[in-house]
Amino acid sequence: MKISIYPTPDDMSKAAADLVAAQLAEKPTSLIVFPSGSSPTGMLQYLVQYAKEGKADFSQCTIIGLDEWVGMDERDYGSCKHYLHTNFFNLLDFDPERVAMFDAKAEDLEAECARMNSFISSHGGLDVMIVGIGMNAHLGLNEPGTPFDLYAHVSELAPITVEVGQKYFQQATVLTQGITLGLQHLTEAKMAVLIASGENKAGIIAESLQGHISTDVPASILQNMSHARILLDAGAAAKLEHAS
Incomplete structure (x- = not known):
């Protein structure tokens, strides 16, 4: 993995957007996974700006949503969609034809996971998979204890995920399960990108990137991935040893 540290969250967000723009310039038909949450907002703002300025062309690529709260869709404020x-x-x-996201209201969620797995494989695999990191080191909704070799699956949400997840909603919301791409997808993506900012993430970043590799710390899988790019602001990198 390659760790890059930037002075501010805005610098980190721009660097992430630049990676996506460079990927699109090299391969316009790229298959790219976008996360939701607070971490990618700045990146997405830059990408919208780049698209409007002609610096990034999204007309041929396909965007895949990383995960979703089970039981929600785009009409639910706070949903990933x-x-x-x-x-x-x-x-x-x-173009909605170039968007692939989980139907988290599907009657058969296992079939929905199989559909997404098939979609990715039939399109030649993921070119770029971008993820944030949770306070318990989850990537997507791959919670602690998730096997590293899983593809798309339904997850039981950890208490900390339920607690932190409330910030995305306008009122208290019951969250029990998620549906998510798996850590095996991250391993197989041609480029895996982790973005994180803020001192509140510093502890879990250090544990994930320089601690013991274990399914108890899902993000520790990144230590095994030479193709992983880690983009951090100074706050998130504050507890890393020997980081530059």
Whole structure:
């Protein structure tokens, strides 16, 4: 893995957007996974700006949503779909045929996981998979204890994920399960990108990137991935040893 540290969250966000723009310039038909949450907002703002300025062309690529709260769709404020539509797709009049996201209201969630797995494999695999990191080191909704070799799956949400997840909603919301791409997808992506900012992430970043590799710390899988790019601001990198 390659760790890059930037002075501010804005610098980190721009660097992440630059990676995506460079990927699109090299391969316009790229298959790219976008996360939701607070971490990618700045990146998405830059990408919308780049698209409007002609610096990034999204007309041929396909965007995949990383995960979703089970039981929600784009009409639910706080859902991952709502986030990506509000912060990206709607701002660019993005072709809906080039968007692939979980139907978290599907009657058969296992079939939905199989559908997403098949979609990715039939398109030649992921070119770029971008993830944030949770306070318990989850990537997507791959919670502690998740096997590293899982593809898309339904997860039981950890208490900390339920607690922190409330910030995305306008009122207290019951969260029990998630549906998510798996850590095996991250391993197989041609480029895996972790973005993180803020001193509140410093402890879990250090544990994940320089601690023991274990399924108890899902993000520790990145230590095994030579193709992983880690983009941090100074706050998130504050507890790393020998980081530059």
